[in-house]
Amino acid sequence: MSLSDDGGYGGEGHRGPGTGQTRTRLPDNDGEGYGSGRRSRGGLSSRNLVTIVGVIVLLLAAIAFANRGGSGNSETATNDSPKDPGRAQPTAPTGTKAVSGKTGGIASGFAKTEQGAQSAGANYAVALGSSDMFHQDQRHKIVNTVMAPSAAAAFQKKLDDVYSPDFFKTLGLKADGSAPAKMTFVSRTIPIGTKVKDFAKDQATVEVWCTGLLGLAGEGSVKPVTTSWFTLTMKLVWTGNDWKTLTRSQNDGPAPVSGDVPASGAKDIAGAVQGYGGFTYAR
DSSP states (O other): OOTTTTTOOSSGGGBOTTTOSBOOOOOOOTTOTTSTTOOOTTSSOHHHHHHHHHHHHHHHHHHHHHHTTTOSSOOOTTSOOOSSTTSOOOSSOOSOOOOOEEETTEEEOOOSSHHHHHHHHHHHHHHHTSGGGGSHHHHHHHHHHHBOHHHHHHHHHHHHHHSOHHHHHHTTOOTTSOOOTTOEEEEEEEEEEEEEEEEOSSEEEEEEEEEEEEEEESTTOSSOOEEEEEEEEEEEEEETTEEEEEEEEEEEOOOOOOOSOOOOOHHHHHHHHHHOOOOOOOO
């Protein structure tokens, strides 16, 4: 509403006819000529200003609340498939909460969706590529956590044959898989990205592109820590209300061109490994 509407402060229509003088019109106030009903020349009153500000604040709060919609973990398998399955999806949050549960220190409780299968594949890749795999008791716990019950025993036996004293020796480790004195053994798998190859009601095949660290950090190490690039293909099955691994295979690459960053010293690598923890991966 303009200030000239019903307020009597604007326009030429309020001059007295033929007098050449301006006629001032006072607002009605129940018969009182000089009551508090007189309008201010300043425009909006303080009460109106407070009301408008209050409305704006409520609108902003409503918009913020609406933008948070879908942050729950109730996503179903029919609504998270990308429009173009062959194209990588952004790494920005998708609206599904990261898993909060853990079993044996490994993330668990993934959603029964393509996104949940990718998250499971990434976290299982980290566990299966960790330094804990070089200790029998811890290795058995990891395998029993990430593998499907129908596949755990066979996979366990295969790994026990691979992680042998001869294999440890090639890495500069002791016969029991421990590092020599004043040495830090490094074995880490870091997922770079994931992709769903196949997805059905209770099965999924996920590819996890990774980089890895492996070697001994320490002065005089004959097996310094090196990097590698590889892709894991993991076939998952929905069992026990979670994704579990049926099979796992590995291929080299894709590997980028090495940068020009100079290699760090053994002390820096050992300190980084001991000082920087890992992540729970969620798509």
